[in-house]
Amino acid sequence: MKVGIILGSNELDRVAYAGMHALISATLDNEVVLFATMDGVKAFLKNPDLRVESGTSKTIRESNEDVFQHFRKAKKSGKLKILACSYASKIHGLDKDDYGDLVDDIVGITSFSMEVEGGQIISIW
Template sequence: MKVGIILGSNELDRVAYAGMHALISTTLDNEVVIFATMDAVKAFLKEPDLKVESATSKTIKENKEDIFQHYVRAKKSGKLKILACSYASKIYGYDKDDYGSLVDDIVGITSFSMEVEGGQIISVW
C-alpha cells in the first residue's frame, strides 16, 4: 500500500510525528511519500528551521532527540520519498540546493497526488 503524508508545519513535534509515522509505515512494507508544504519545507533545509512552541516540542528539544533519525532509517529502506512543495519553495525562495539530502525533489501537489494515487493520505498540520 502507498501512504502519503502531507506535512504542513515545521513545529518540532509534528515533524517528529511525520518521521515516526513514515518509519513505521516503511517497516510494514509500505511505500511512503511525504509532501512538505508551507512552513514544513523549512524543516528539510540543510540547516533545519524548527519551531519549538508546544510543550511536547520543548520536551523533545530538552531531551536532545534527533527526530531526523526516523527519516534516515526510513530512507535506508528505499521506501520513503520526501518531496518539497514547489509553491512553498517559491514563496521562501528555496531551490534544490537549499534542501538537505533527505529531499528527493521539488514538485507540486498534483505530482504528489499522482505518486500516492489510490493510497492512504494523512495530513499533519
C-alpha cells in the same frame, strides 16, 4: 499499500510525528511519500528551521532527540521518498540547493497526488 504524508508545519513535535509515521509505514512494507508544504519545507533545509512552541516540542528539544533519525532509517529502507512543495519553495525563496539530502525533489501537489493515487493520505499541520 501507498502512504502519503502531507507535512505543513515545521513545529518540532509535528516533524517528529511525521518521521515516526513514515518509519512505521515503511517498516510495514508500505511505499511512503512525504510531501513537505508551506512551513513544513523549512524542516528539510540544510540547516532545519524547527519551531519549538508547544510543550511537547520543548520536551523533545530538551531530550536532545534527533527527530530526523526516523526519516533517515525509512530512507535507508528504500521505502520513503521526500518531496518539497514547489509552491512553498517559491514563496520561501528556496531551491534544491537549500534542502538537505533527505529531499528527493521539488514538485507540485499534482505530482504528489499522482505518486500516492489510491493510497492512504494523512495530513500533519
